[in-house]
Amino acid sequence: MKISESRDLFPFLKSGSIYMNHAAISPLSQLVLNKINDYLNIRSGSQAEDFNDLMRTASDTKDKLGKLINCEPSRIAFVDNTSNGLNILAQGLDWKLGDRIILNDIEFPSNVYPFLNLKEYGVEIDIVKSNEGVVNTNDIEKLITPQTRLVSISYVQFLSGYRIDLEKLGEVCRKHNIIFCVDAIQALGAIRLDVKKCNIDFLASGAQKWLMALEGTGFIYLTEELQNKISPKYVGWTSVSDAWNLLDYHLTLRRTAARFQNGTLSSIGIYALNASLSLMLELGLDSIEDTILDNTGYFLSALRKSGFNTVLTVSTRENLSGIISYKPEKSGEVFETLKKNDIHAALREGVIRFSPHFYNTKEEIDRVMAVLKQI
Numbered sequence: 001m002k003i004s005e006s007r008d009l010f011p012f013l014k015s016g017s018i019y020m021n022h023a024a025i026s027p028l029s030q031l032v033l034n035k036i037n038d039y040l041n042i043r044s045g046s047q048a049e050d051f052n053d054l055m056r057t058a059s060d061t062k063d064k065l066g067k068l069i070n071c072e073p074s075r076i077a078f079v080d081n082t083s084n085g086l087n088i089l090a091q092g093l094d095w096k097l098g099d100r101i102i103l104n105d106i107e108f109p110s111n112v113y114p115f116l117n118l119k120e121y122g123v124e125i126d127i128v129k130s131n132e133g134v135v136n137t138n139d140i141e142k143l144i145t146p147q148t149r150l151v152s153i154s155y156v157q158f159l160s161g162y163r164i165d166l167e168k169l170g171e172v173c174r175k176h177n178i179i180f181c182v183d184a185i186q187a188l189g190a191i192r193l194d195v196k197k198c199n200i201d202f203l204a205s206g207a208q209k210w211l212m213a214l215e216g217t218g219f220i221y222l223t224e225e226l227q228n229k230i231s232p233k234y235v236g237w238t239s240v241s242d243a244w245n246l247l248d249y250h251l252t253l254r255r256t257a258a259r260f261q262n263g264t265l266s267s268i269g270i271y272a273l274n275a276s277l278s279l280m281l282e283l284g285l286d287s288i289e290d291t292i293l294d295n296t297g298y299f300l301s302a303l304r305k306s307g308f309n310t311v312l313t314v315s316t317r318e319n320l321s322g323i324i325s326y327k328p329e330k331s332g333e334v335f336e337t338l339k340k341n342d343i344h345a346a347l348r349e350g351v352i353r354f355s356p357h358f359y360n361t362k363e364e365i366d367r368v369m370a371v372l373k374q375i
Contacts, residue, residue: 003283003291007359018364019344023158023186023323023355026212028272035275039268058270064277065219068285069184069203070194077220077257078265082185083110085204085220086152088260089181090114092230093149097122102143102151104128104135108158111183115152133160133312134319137169144172150179155193156186159348160312161296161323161355163191170199179226185209185218189276190292190322190357192285201226207269210322210357212276217269222257236262288358292322295356295365299324302369311351325353334375341371 007013009029019027028036042050062073079085091114101115105127116125126143128135140151151173156163166182173180181202187193189210195203203221207213222230232253237243239259241252253259280288297317303310303326311325327350328334335347346353354368 001279001282003287003358006279006283009279010359013359015342017342017344018360018368020354020356020360020364020368021344021346022190022210022212022357023353024346025208025215026210026357028214029212029276029279031279032213032272032275035271036268039271054265054267054270057274058265061270061274061277062219064274064281065221067281068188068193068277069221070196071221074256074258075221075223077222077260078270079204079218079220079260080216080266081110081218082183082204082206083114085218086111086114086181086183088220088232089179089202089204089222089230090118091233093179094229094231095121095123095149098124098147099149100124100126100145100147102126102128102140102148104130104140104153106130106133106135106157106159107154108183108186110185111152111154115150130157130160133157133162133325134314135162135164137165137172140169141172141176144176144178148176148178150181152181152183154183154186156191156321156323158186158323159325159351159353161186161321161325161353162312162314163187163319163321165318166193166198166200170197173201174199186323187321189280190289192289195221207273207276211273211280212357213273214266214269217266217273220257220260227257227259232260234262235259238263283358291358292356293317293320295360295362296320296322296324298362299354299356299365299368302365303372306369306373308372322357323353323355325351327351328375334372337375338368338371343368343371 012027062076065076066073095118103112128139170180179201182200184203184205188205201223206218208215239253239262241254300310308326331350331352334352338345
């Protein structure tokens, strides 16, 4: 299937709406709806307990996630959201008084609070100052001290859309023997990411944004080396290597990342994610990224030619993502006018944020621009 043909798979498009809010939550494709309906029919019928099919689907979903980020499926664990995924890392390490963590001042709170919560252990947080929506790798490296143990950053910043050079930052972290953690929720499904090439030690992401699946479903990736340094603060019956030997209480954790899956998984969420990933892999991850970045460049150029001040001032393709933002004087009124014209965007911190996906078109961007110019 070609990307141009994929619009037929999204029911909401039949209404004529323009949806450019994938950085918040994505509409579901018909493929995902079909998978969800199949699951509900099974759960409401005589084969309500189809555990084996769930295990097969969960395994296949991890295979697909491995293709998405270039890792072995054994290095992936399902979680319910990005925040809880990051808390596995934050609470699992053996922190010492005076240890330091580097964050930045434009992160989404999910990638801040789990680490701020470590101050009770004597951990210090260093904040890199951004510049016009950009977090500079050189500024991060300048803050590194012998006590720095971890750097955590979003691959794509939620407000500006800035995409940092993960490969360069990964090299910096590796050089200084620092744990490299990435919040990937604003990238995966839109922008390619290779955890091995970028020397990423830990990654967390939810599935409801660019991955176009359900809330309450997400995953983490971590290296085996880092896993051996993490002491899980929560364990459950499926965390152990022999889970089905129910009355033999030996706390022998699984050797894979699945040790962080403590119990019942979000079955419906895994089925939905599997269907969405199948579509993306069929369309081609490179084709999806190219389409999104072409639209981003087109949208940014149109805004600037019309005199709108965009939040992100850089224009290099390597630093762009699927997010385009600008800050009008009366952002609330602009946002309400967009809604009245059936244009779905987001209002964050006084910023109007657009986030078109692969099925959005330049014609839709032109229609949005026409409304903005009228305002």
